[in-house]
Amino acid sequence: MTNVVKRFPGVVALGGVDLEVRPGEVHCLLGQNGAGKSTLIKVLAGVHEPNEGTIEWAGEPVSLHHPQAAMDLGVATMYQELDLVEGLTVAENIFLGHEPTRLGFSQRTSARRAAAALLARLGHPEISPSAEVGTLSAAACQIVSMARALSRDARLIIMDEPSAVLDAGEVDQLFRVIREVTAQDVAVVYISHRLEEIREVGDRVTVLKDGRTVATGLDAKTTPTQELIRLMTGRSIEYVFPPKAEIADAEPVLQVEHLSRTDEFSSVSFEVRPGEVVGLAGLVGSGRSEIVETIFGARKATSGTVRVGGRAVRGGSVAAAVAAGIGLCPEERKSQALVLDHSLAANITLATLPRFSRGGLLDGRAEVESAEELLESLDVRPRGVHRESRTLSGGNQQKVVLARWLLRGCKVLLLDEPTRGVDVGARSEIYALIRRLTDEGVAVVVVSSEIPEVLGLSNRVLVLADRTVRHEGPADELDEHAVLDIILKGDAA
Amino acid sequence: MSADVTKVDQTGEPAAAAGTASGPPVGGAAPRAGGLAGFLSGPAGRSAGLVLALVLLIAVGVITAGDRFASPENALTILRLGSVIGVVSVGMTFVISGGGIDLSVGAIVALSSVWATTVATQTMAANYHWIVMVFAAILVGAVCGLVNGVLIAYGRIAPFIATLAMLAAARGLAEIIAKRRTQIIRERGFIDFFGGSVLGIPVLVIMFAIIAALGWVLLNRTTFGRRTLAIGGNPEAARLAGIRVQRQTMYLYVLLGVACGIAAVMIMARTTTGTSTHGTLYELDAIAAVVIGGTLLSGGRGTVVGTVLGVLIFTTLTNVFTLNNLDTSTQAVAKGAIIVAAVLLQQRVSRTRST
Numbered sequence: 001m002t003n004v005v006k007r008f009p010g011v012v013a014l015g016g017v018d019l020e021v022r023p024g025e026v027h028c029l030l031g032q033n034g035a036g037k038s039t040l041i042k043v044l045a046g047v048h049e050p051n052e053g054t055i056e057w058a059g060e061p062v063s064l065h066h067p068q069a070a071m072d073l074g075v076a077t078m079y080q081e082l083d084l085v086e087g088l089t090v091a092e093n094i095f096l097g098h099e100p101t102r103l104g105f106s107q108r109t110s111a112r113r114a115a116a117a118l119l120a121r122l123g124h125p126e127i128s129p130s131a132e133v134g135t136l137s138a139a140a141c142q143i144v145s146m147a148r149a150l151s152r153d154a155r156l157i158i159m160d161e162p163s164a165v166l167d168a169g170e171v172d173q174l175f176r177v178i179r180e181v182t183a184q185d186v187a188v189v190y191i192s193h194r195l196e197e198i199r200e201v202g203d204r205v206t207v208l209k210d211g212r213t214v215a216t217g218l219d220a221k222t223t224p225t226q227e228l229i230r231l232m233t234g235r236s237i238e239y240v241f242p243p244k245a246e247i248a249d250a251e252p253v254l255q256v257e258h259l260s261r262t263d264e265f266s267s268v269s270f271e272v273r274p275g276e277v278v279g280l281a282g283l284v285g286s287g288r289s290e291i292v293e294t295i296f297g298a299r300k301a302t303s304g305t306v307r308v309g310g311r312a313v314r315g316g317s318v319a320a321a322v323a324a325g326i327g328l329c330p331e332e333r334k335s336q337a338l339v340l341d342h343s344l345a346a347n348i349t350l351a352t353l354p355r356f357s358r359g360g361l362l363d364g365r366a367e368v369e370s371a372e373e374l375l376e377s378l379d380v381r382p383r384g385v386h387r388e389s390r391t392l393s394g395g396n397q398q399k400v401v402l403a404r405w406l407l408r409g410c411k412v413l414l415l416d417e418p419t420r421g422v423d424v425g426a427r428s429e430i431y432a433l434i435r436r437l438t439d440e441g442v443a444v445v446v447v448s449s450e451i452p453e454v455l456g457l458s459n460r461v462l463v464l465a466d467r468t469v470r471h472e473g474p475a476d477e478l479d480e481h482a483v484l485d486i487i488l489k490g491d492a493a
Numbered sequence: 494m495s496a497d498v499t500k501v502d503q504t505g506e507p508a509a510a511a512g513t514a515s516g517p518p519v520g521g522a523a524p525r526a527g528g529l530a531g532f533l534s535g536p537a538g539r540s541a542g543l544v545l546a547l548v549l550l551i552a553v554g555v556i557t558a559g560d561r562f563a564s565p566e567n568a569l570t571i572l573r574l575g576s577v578i579g580v581v582s583v584g585m586t587f588v589i590s591g592g593g594i595d596l597s598v599g600a601i602v603a604l605s606s607v608w609a610t611t612v613a614t615q616t617m618a619a620n621y622h623w624i625v626m627v628f629a630a631i632l633v634g635a636v637c638g639l640v641n642g643v644l645i646a647y648g649r650i651a652p653f654i655a656t657l658a659m660l661a662a663a664r665g666l667a668e669i670i671a672k673r674r675t676q677i678i679r680e681r682g683f684i685d686f687f688g689g690s691v692l693g694i695p696v697l698v699i700m701f702a703i704i705a706a707l708g709w710v711l712l713n714r715t716t717f718g719r720r721t722l723a724i725g726g727n728p729e730a731a732r733l734a735g736i737r738v739q740r741q742t743m744y745l746y747v748l749l750g751v752a753c754g755i756a757a758v759m760i761m762a763r764t765t766t767g768t769s770t771h772g773t774l775y776e777l778d779a780i781a782a783v784v785i786g787g788t789l790l791s792g793g794r795g796t797v798v799g800t801v802l803g804v805l806i807f808t809t810l811t812n813v814f815t816l817n818n819l820d821t822s823t824q825a826v827a828k829g830a831i832i833v834a835a836v837l838l839q840q841r842v843s844r845t846r847s848t
Contacts, residue, residue, distance in 0.1 A: 298733060322735030330733055337733065339726035341793050350723055350734040353716040360715045404734065 015211040024185040028198045031208035045077040046070030074155035078145045086134035091115035094148045118147040123173040158189045207231040233480045241456035242435040247276045253443040254412045259304035264290040265467045272443040279458030280447045286464040288447045292414040296328040297321035327405030331416040337401045340390035345371035348403045374403040395426025416447045451480045543802035558816040575808035576701035577759045583708040584752025585779040590795025591745045592725035593652040597659035601637045602772030604667040605630040605757035610676040610767025623683035631754035638750015642743030667769035675768040687762030709797040725792025785835035
């Protein structure tokens with residue numbers, strides 16, 4: 001494929017990607033979160049149609065306008081978020097969409113037999129073809145997903161972080177299968193964050209950054225790690241961060257002590273002082289969001305405590321966390337933060353309703369006035385407290401969520417991906433706003449997939465890998481390479 | 494590659510311009526003003542549409558039934574007929590706005606009416622005051638609503654299923670208590686009070702008006718109402734804003750249970766009986782009135798005014814059909830057609846809003 005461009009409303013997800021995959025090779029895709037890997041494989045799988053560029057298959061230009069078109073060519077995809085139907089059996093999932101049939105009746109016996117053969121080939125004969133997928137473990141689901149890709153006699157198999165949920169032994173099995181299929185001239189596009197794996201199984205590497213190919217056809221075995229990291233991190237867009245505040249030597253306002261949640265993160269401890277920004281850096285799945293959601297009481301910790309101003313906050317209750325002075329701008333603005341059909345005013349006052357209530361009656365005028373004041377001070381555009389929040393752009397929606405907690409006057413503000421889906425201009429406004437909050441003595445915790453953002457905003461940074469804190473230190477002493485280094489090494493450990 | 498660079502610049506605005514140019518949302522996100530669809534998409538417009546439908550119905554009534562329809566007595570008859578289902582519908586507006594559904598309202602009305610008219614309750618009422626019967630009915634309704642609410646909010650049973658179970662159980666219990674017999678109310682005070690009129694207006698109609706007004710205030714002017722709409726619109730966002738979603742959900746079903754208890758009192762007054770067949774199919778009538786009124790079945794938007802208009806439309810329809818000697822089966826068909834038409838209109842409106 002050459003010069004593939006994919007635009008979504010408001011974002012250019014892919015801005016010129018070249019990729020060439022040869023039969024029988026394992027071609028690795030490397031790139032940070034948001035570099036466009038997932039969009040790229042969706043283009044290859046026919047889920048998204050590119051706006052520009054050409055895709056050639058065996059020398060012929062093809063149009064992958066529909067997943068079925070890609071499948072017919074012989075492209076099979078194993079998605080990161082597994083796309084199995086829980087209520088169906090293993091065999092039914094493997095052959096979903098191409099069930100062996102005779103005269104319109106599905107051949108259940110032959111499907112089961114074929115499924116068993118595929119699972120055995122993958123080294124997992126213990127998975128029963130007639131088991132319901134909902135009852136299987138995550139790793140087993142991954143195997144089923146792989147069996148499904150193989151069942152299609154694919155010429156090209158795309159694997160999006162297949163090893164994320166597998167243990168070492170299972171990864172070995174996976175590699176054995178990959179070698180087996182590539183020996184039959186099947187090509188594999190392999191996506192992983194783990195450099196070790198790429199070295200072990202890969203032939204060539206393509207590096208994506210900000211939706212573009214920055215290098216392609218690198219030798220997977222010999223290209224130096226430093227070089228790969230440099231390619232992944234070299235930036236085209238520089239963000240302007242406000243200067244960092246000096247932190248007074250005050251008592252910490254937020255104390256997190258040995259916070260753990262089974263299978264998500266373990267023994268996370270840190271403190272945030274008034275006016276300080278602490279950043280959590282880590283890959284998707286490192287437990288970043290889970291940690292802030294647990295601090296906020298949206299998830300219940302298995303162990304550990306959260307203190308605000310020295311006082312323990314009752315776990316597992318958002319209301320208790322809010323009462324203690326914690327606010328959260330969640331990762332998914334639309335599904336977790338905003339009531340999209342409701343007005344800006346209603347969204348802003350959602351966490352402060354009692355303040356506008358007199359014996360249960362809402363003081364609508366006071367509510368609208370407060371909202372107006374905030375919209376003005378945050379420069380939310382277009383103005384209009386009665387406007388539905390769905391009509392705003394991402395950056396302005398984020399400001400509305402921030403306004404909600406500004407109105408409340410939090411002591412601790414947790415920001416999960418504060419600039420996701422926010423354009424460059426609004427980003428710097430949000431950065432300035434965070435700085436304004438810290439000047440007022442608010443303690444801030446920032447989670448972001450973009451390492452420069454974490455480094456640029458934070459006074460101190462916690463680097464997460466393998467669901468625990470790998471490093472804690474002042475942001476000034478770290479750069480993007482160092483953080484990636486910690487993350488990648490941690491992951492490989 | 495150079496062409497791609499310019500593309501990025503077009504989408505992401507340059508940082509320097511950011512202060513002034515966060516810009517209007519892309520692509521006509523604001524609801525378009527003007528035009529019939531635009532007008533109808535506003536809350537006032539939606540009510541206006543319902544009023545128009547009601548006026549048309551009244552015109553049909555006047556043309557086909559003349560003075561028999563267009564008399565003050567008949568108007569009061571319509572209001573009296575609509576008052577019982579009206580009270581249930583106002584309660585139902587809250588549950589549906591909050592993202593739920595309740596199929597058990599008719600059964601709760603039946604159980605409340607039966608419990609409030611047993612020999613034991615009536616004896617107590619005779620010894621003390623007829624108000625005992627009122628309390629009994631409301632208490633039974635509230636408890637049924639509480640059971641629904643706890644099962645749904647804390648037991649995490651789908652509202653459809655939990656209230657379906659209550660529908661079966663409550664009516665069954667009503668039959669057991671009443672032994673499938675109709676219980677006659679002997680308390681004269683009760684019948685005189687609720688069966689009477691104030692300034693020519695039946696007490697039942699006044700009750701409906703008061704409850705509708707209270708419902709409007711509760712939904713539109715209180716934190717309770719705001720929380721209800723928030724959990725209906727986006728429960729996760731409401732939860733992460735610190736709202737106790739489970740508790741609020743439970744309250745909504747209790748509220749509807751209380752409304753059913755009040756409706757039971759009203760139907761007892763109208764029929765001077767308590768029986769396990771009271772309130773049959775109320776769940777469908779109430780849901781229909783709420784939905785054609787403009788409350789979103791998926792929650793997040795609710796209108797008490799719309800619900801009241803919905804109730805009036807259905808009741809007037811029944812009245813017009815009855816005066817023209819058309820049978821109930823024909824009425825049912827017309828009702829079905831109206832529901833479909835209203836929902837189709839609602840979908841069109843919400844589509845113009847979301848584009």
